[in-house]
Amino acid sequence: MSATTTAPAPAASTKRQEIVNRHAILEAIRGLAAIEELVEHEEGRGYKFSVDLEVAVYGRNYGPGKKVGPYIRMYDYAPGQAIVRQGDWDTNTFYIIVSGAAEVFVTGVAEPVAVFESGKPFGEMGVLAGAPRSATVIAHRQRGARALEVQRPALRILRKLKRFGAALDIAYRNNGRAAAASQLQAPDDLKKKIADIAEFQLAARGHVLASEGERIRNLILIRDGWVKRISQTQAGEVADYLGPGYILGFNALTVRDARFPYRALAMSRTETLEISVEALYRDPQLLESLKSALGAAGEIGTPLQPAKALTFKPAAKAAQDRLLDKGLADANNLLLMDMDLCIRCGNCSLACHEMHGQSRLKRIGIHVLRPRTPTHAKLDQSLLMPAVCLHCKDPECLTGCPTGAIARFEGGQVDILPSLCIGCGDCATQCPYNAISLIPRSELKKSPAKPPAPSQNGKSALAKAPAKAKDAASAADPLDPFAALGLRFDPKPSPVTQDEDLVAIKCNLCNNTPLNPKDATGKPAYAAHKYNCEENCPTGALKRVKPAEYFNEIAQIHGPALRQAGAMLVGNRFGHADRTKTLAHAVGVALTLALCGATMAGIVQYGLGTPLFKSDWLNFRWITGLVGLAGIIIVMLYPVRRQMWRRRGGALKAWMLSHTYAGVIAGTLILLHGGTNLGGPVTAALMISFDLVILTGLIGILLYQLGPRLLTKIEGEPLLAEDLLRRRDELYQEIADLTVTAQAQAEKEGRGTQFQQVFLPARDRVIRAVLSLGFLLRQYVRREDLDALLADVRKRFADAANKQATAADQDVMRQITEAIATIRRIDALLYIHWALKLWLPPHVISTSVMLGLLAVHIVQVVYYLWR
Template sequence: MSATWPDSLFAAPLLRGLDEGGRRAIEGGGQLRSFGAGEAVFTAGTVSDDLFVVVRGEVELLARPRALSSEVELEARLVRVARAGETFGEEAALAADGLRSLDARAKTAAEVAVIPAVLFRRALGRSGRDLQEASPEQRLLRRQATANLLAQVPLTAELPELERERLLDAAVPEFRARGETIFERGDPPDGLWLIADGLVQLQSPGIDGEPRVRAYLRAGDVFGDAELLEGRARALTAVAMGHSQLSRIEVGAYRELVDRHPALLEAARRLNERRDAHEAAALAQAPSTTRHAFQDLYRMQMARSLLTIDQDACVRCGHCAWSCAEVHGVARLVRRGDKVVTRLKVVDQPDGAAQPAARELLLPNSCQHCKNPSCMLDCPTGAVGRDPEGEVFIREELCTGCGACAKACPWENIRMAPRGPSSAQQRWGEPLREAAERKGMDLLAMFPEVATKCDSCRAYEAPACVQSCPTEAIVRLEPERDFGEVAAFLGVDAPDDSEEGRGALGAQLSALAWPLALTGLGAASLIVCRLAVALHQGGGWSPGRSWGLAGGLAAAAVMGLLAAYALPKRGVRRWMRPRVKGARADEAPDRGRARSRVRPHFRAHLLLGLALPALILAHTGWSLPANASGLLALLAWITLALGAFGGLSYAWIPPALTRLERRGALPEDLATERERLEDRLQRALSGKSAVLKGLARDHLLPWARTLGGGAAMVLRGQSVSEARAMLRERVEGWLPEPLRRDGPRPQARAEALAGLDALLDVCIELRALTARRVLTTMLRGWLGPHILLTGALGVALVVHVAVMAGPALAGLLPWFGGAP
């Protein structure tokens, strides 16, 4: 064997059966690393991409007991010690998208072979073996992973080693894909379930038939124990919210264990109570409308960089999507998606501050750079990659356009797009060229499509969408860290030394400076306006001399600067700076948090717009002559009025519109929204009880179609969630006495009101629809005329300057030899 990799290393049980080719492959793609005593090999929670074999020395594996608060740090517990010839990090070989469950630390000076899990599987395949369920390698890996789990789970960690060995013999490894049911309500108990990796949701049926989330369980949790000893049917349904590695302890083995250790029952009860209390506390602190976040907590847990749009700041201009298309040729984000109401733990809350205000965020369809990307695992050519910062990207030169990644993405954030002929000629990888040559086909004909997704503009210093937002409403966040209730639920603390945390107070001061600047400049402009009008009326100022002329020149300059706002807003490609010149983008340093480049120009535009009325009045007073000068002044005032309306709309309408929207949608979607809602209404009533249909006919639909109902919601500042709560209480009063909340017939009530929640949602959206259309038109409708009038104003200004400067220029002609 090679002098680099000792023969003794391949005597490890997992590597023993490899042939010469498999050994060479592992040695070529793996690496030997040395660690000093006490040095970390990996930590819990990191992505498990590699399998490890100890060459010399010792490595200890430590379990970190989960604390109910991220402020409490519990002492790590030793699970086992891996010595020369032994493997650790087996979860990488079992599940390619898993996370580490243990800490690995060199107990002594150690040398460790690091073997990429993908390479290990390939080497086994070359040797005529694989990791199928029945293979010896799979059984060995699963047994060791289950042993680690039993030593880590609080319920079994304190048991004697002999008892854990008995449980290990009775453990059945199980795997569930996202959305798969583990057991259903009413099923007979089939064992005690332990979670090695993944996320499990416990559900009970809701009043309208929709599942109600009762609990979330994650790696290290135990569930299904309550019914085992009593032999009663399952009270809840358990569903895997992500790819979940589980172990099931047979019923008989668990009953025998409890007979030998009766104190285990009390320990299980205490663990369940602590878990329930922790989840209740996290939910109690959360805004009342965070149901979306907790319905798909797996998404929040997996997202490393989630694109979010603050709906109270977003002016629905679509400039983010336009900028994306301008840079990449096709937009890689769609401004449709779920909305969550959350408290941003890091960005909003400086040290010692009170509970931060809830923000309503849109989660548009855009890649969230998962910690364990399903798309990367399903790509057959390796076209989907992940850089050292965790950003997931697509190598177009390797993409065949098969669509496997788009199908694998649980949130539909990858789309297939036609491959551009000009770019395709330069972006064909060798494997694609060889495949086309074998079939005798044109490359573009054989591979007409390419997968597209957001890669956070990895070739540039910062994402185009974030840099181009005029109101800085769009930002990428890590929900597990930045969403307050998600972080509390998962027991993750925000980093104390984060840039956002240190700058929170500064951000608040900066937020105060902007309204103070607007107010101060507005007041100063108003004072100058009154003074200028008075001086013009008294004859002290005139348009052609002194301060009047200076005001006119200044007004012309400000008009030019106002029109120049279009340059930074539309010149996205000019100010998008390459991340690294002449080097690979994935070798560049961390970019840090991106900021908008357009927002300072937008604010300057508003400030200049506030100053312009004072300069116009300083030049003309209230004079409006019936000539080109009068037309210029009229155009200026109309353009200013539209701009002022737009500025006020940008400040007032987005929060009002947010309160009326249940989901993120494009403005153009509103044209067909009523038809969609009417269709939902028909489906909400189809097959439902006579009681529910009567409520809809007599009360709910008349309320939804009341003239001015949406306007009333806007004037009262009422959100759809508040309207729903109010309407829900009214329904109680409309119901017959026996069917009310505290009535004598709860079963009949549940049957009669099945589907009520969906019906209420439709009725509230119908009531708010007209107001949404009006507000959206107000928010967007002024901009087109404003731009057209700005162009007309520029032409009128040129004509005015030519007319006014004509006599002066004529007087200068004799000096240059012209006619007198």
């Protein structure tokens, strides 16, 4: 083999050959010590694990479309043929060599780094850790290989076998240790020595890696996951966070018998490499080499006095705590909604619905406040992580699937194969983010539906609905203008009324859809992958990100010890900034100023009717009319683009900007075109309708700029309008219940008259004061959080409570005061929600009238010009 820096190219011309003889598979299992117990016989009873063996090797049919297994298959690989490839995301299978051997290659190394002989399992790191393949494994170049391919669901069966668990654990730890050591930013000889004395460990969320005051026996290198360091003080706990690439306990290399000055807690599934301190002291040269190579990763201080690289402002630490506590930093593909930009239109959910036939995106989820830039000291960016799949590094949904229907595929995304799904719902119950839904399989086969408002509110659908659904639908206004204009959209799926023939659905990142088609060879037709929800957001509020690249506060807690950490992860210093959008704004402003300025200068110099360029008809009235008409055509392309749900048409935010700037240009030029004389009735009506279009459009722009930002200031957790309405009704009912209960108690005690003369008037005064217009406007002016508002209201109306006859009545009055103040806060939020939509019907109607009158005007102009 030549001395090159790459592994030999695996044989690509041959395909692996499956051994379909089940007897041969059983004999192979019998010859492998780790799993031979699976085919063990019990005298007089047959196979000890007969049902498990049937499912694993033969497969078992539980009814139509309910087959599970087989999970163990056997293949022959030709010499040099690839079994797994480094970097692949095939995290659903691992292998056991039956005969022959396999050679292991890693990038940059010409010779095999290991040879797997018969009985050796490999590939388990991908299954257990959810990580891409860390090496390329090929069949031995002289002997070839025969191997068992074991799918993820078989783990639940094989773990019952005593020897398999031990063998898998040993293989996992050995391979993990080698993989972790190979990632160190250290010379190769140091990596090998560290691997010889280190142990690979796996800790679950909440596991204590080190206790405060405990003697440091091992250096703890964080290979993957997140660690929270906690120091106890008289004032309470002080904590900070560390990510991959940092080393705990490094001070033991300078102070013998040193102790941990903090408690270390795993915040997620965390892989560590533990290096024995005693072994290092027995080899002083190794100790000094390790200190020299990895010292920067170990000099981390304490939570009370952290190293400079780990010193963050309180706002950044609060964001770290939220992101790590909720597991968001472990997402492979995270969907964010910047609530300062979100206009609550629901277009993202509708786009998902149009693409898949069912919306997999719910506009509720986890709310995070963070500093918009690293230098900000305030939590001034409000982000919502909607209930949609995060494609986690360690997906819990995969662990319980009995058929392997849900798995990780190319690119790292987690997806569901409907053909294998039996609708058991195990994945949905395991998902901590409520990102998986169950629907009838018949719904999955339907082509993507039209907007759901007509089908949900229409008489035909209501006639077929259950009684409860009819009652709910009858409460809706049949003349709802939002529904009539397609502006009301409920992304929640219809309730499932049956428990048979269900299938699980979730976000698949728009793979295998018209938005991301593949060519004849199966490769993506476009270089850039697109997401329909993001593409159809009119303001650019949605963004799919990798947490360590977007969140600066997460990027900065990656340590320098590992190759993939450090300088590669720089975070996003500008929050949700969009350079393309910024450039579009710059071009739009420049074009608007240039065209409008040049037109006004020309009119001042030449007037509207003066012929130009020795022409009989070309003048500034024609120029302003034609350019205005071109602007109107560009403006009207936006609603056309809005209907392009299932194919690429450019990001909707870019079309919204072109719609806005073309509208401003067209509006200005048309106003100049009209001059000071309105002309005949049609022309006058056209100009008035055009003025209304401009006015409503400008109101919409103003609302889109101010509304979302005002909402984020006063809403706390982002809520949908329907949730706010439901909560408001609950609070009104709570006030009524409190009043009825207090009055009944007063009458029971003989205080009925006093209650009516004192309690009820005081309650009504509080309600009138809080529900006043002034108190509503206060919400928008002061923009105080709800806790501060309630505290002020309690103080302001303290006399209303204190004048009550009993302590119980005083407490009820305080509860009513807080409830009515909360209702007024909800009103303030609802008015903004409604304002973001109410401007649109007048804008659409005036635009329709304007277009009709414009057509008549154009016909008139052409007629008078050519007659």
